[in-house]
Amino acid sequence: MRIVLIGAPGSGKGTQAKKLAAKYGIPQISTGDLLRAAVAAQTPLGLQAKAAMDAGQLVSDSIVLGMMEERLNDKDTQKGFILDGFPRNLPQAAALDTILNRMGRPLQSAILINVDFDLLIQRITGRRTCRPCGQMYNIYTSPPKIDDHCDLCGGTLHHRADDNEDTISNRLRVFETQTEPMVRHYQIQGKLTVIDGSDDINRIFIRLCKAIEQSTLSNLEIARLKKTLNDSPPKVETFEKTTKLEQKAKELLDITETNPEVPPLQSSSDAIKEATTMAVKKKARKSAAKKKVVKKKTTAKKKAVRKKSAKKKAVKKKSAKKKAVKKKVVKKKGRKKKSVKKKAVKKKTAKKKGTRKKKTAKKKVAKKKTAKKKARKKKAKAK
Numbered sequence: 001m002r003i004v005l006i007g008a009p010g011s012g013k014g015t016q017a018k019k020l021a022a023k024y025g026i027p028q029i030s031t032g033d034l035l036r037a038a039v040a041a042q043t044p045l046g047l048q049a050k051a052a053m054d055a056g057q058l059v060s061d062s063i064v065l066g067m068m069e070e071r072l073n074d075k076d077t078q079k080g081f082i083l084d085g086f087p088r089n090l091p092q093a094a095a096l097d098t099i100l101n102r103m104g105r106p107l108q109s110a111i112l113i114n115v116d117f118d119l120l121i122q123r124i125t126g127r128r129t130c131r132p133c134g135q136m137y138n139i140y141t142s143p144p145k146i147d148d149h150c151d152l153c154g155g156t157l158h159h160r161a162d163d164n165e166d167t168i169s170n171r172l173r174v175f176e177t178q179t180e181p182m183v184r185h186y187q188i189q190g191k192l193t194v195i196d197g198s199d200d201i202n203r204i205f206i207r208l209c210k211a212i213e214q215s216t217l218s219n220l221e222i223a224r225l226k227k228t229l230n231d232s233p234p235k236v237e238t239f240e241k242t243t244k245l246e247q248k249a250k251e252l253l254d255i256t257e258t259n260p261e262v263p264p265l266q267s268s269s270d271a272i273k274e275a276t277t278m279a280v281k282k283k284a285r286k287s288a289a290k291k292k293v294v295k296k297k298t299t300a301k302k303k304a305v306r307k308k309s310a311k312k313k314a315v316k317k318k319s320a321k322k323k324a325v326k327k328k329v330v331k332k333k334g335r336k337k338k339s340v341k342k343k344a345v346k347k348k349t350a351k352k353k354g355t356r357k358k359k360t361a362k363k364k365v366a367k368k369k370t371a372k373k374k375a376r377k378k379k380a381k382a383k
Helices: 012-022 031-041 044-054 061-072 090-103 117-125 165-188 200-229 241-256 270-381
Strands: 002-007 027-028 081-085 109-114 127-130 136-138 192-196
Touching: 012 027, 012 081, 012 200, 027 061, 031 044, 031 127, 044 061, 061 090, 061 117, 081 127, 109 165, 109 200, 117 127, 117 165, 117 241, 127 270, 165 192, 192 200
Parallel strands: 002 081, 002 109, 027 081, 109 192
Antiparallel strands: 127 136
């Protein structure tokens, strides 16, 4: 539910925005609150805005739009939001459309709370605000029980200096000139709803809720028509454009309002309930699909890791086998070399022993010969 509330100062759009936010559970966003929060938090945009305000200048559209984009990215705006008093002119409206379309969350409805200028002047001049708690009163339409004191906290009520007739008349003229092109812009888009804001607050609120529910119902019907067209495209080219779909949805809405027997659009509340259930189911399907995708990815990753580890193990085993084979070959070669060396050493030692024996035998033979010669010589001398 993405809504813009448009209204002149004193039209009651702020009060209605708070009531709508409480009913539908979506945040109310106003430029004043954004500026105060950004300045208090001393964000970069807040510091720029403070510098402009301190210099007595208006805060530029670029700063305001930057703050708005940051706020619309917060989690609490995912279900929807109510823009209170923004945009104020056609350039801001066009820039807001660009931001929301980029986010994929275009504006659904722009509601203009229309109030006569004389009544607006009476409302604003009679406006009183409690300084401690911020509660608002009007001495003409909703006065406090005790004059100049808040009913909630008992604080003193404050009357703004610029809430005088001349200032208000000027502000209303500026509002009219700036807002008229913007209102036409939303009217061309088929998003504008005009509500009489001169009635009682509660009755205005009922009208607002009905307008919002009808716009939600129209969006639901457009979605249904798109789905049926996608499932079974007609032979004749009908409802090809979004504008035609919107027209058909409005026709169906009129039929359901005049003929209560037509299911399933007996009331806007039923349609909203159906829309919420459809959204919940869609989210559930998306989350289930995401979980399946995540599971597939995780299993695929695990398998890939297992394959890699198995490959590494196989490579390690192969390398280990190769190393073992190499070691065996090296050991065999070493053994062979050792045996060859031993044999060569044995041969050498055997040769040495043989030569030694031969030498010793020769020596013995020589000794014997010399001994025999000596014996012969002795015999000869004896004779």
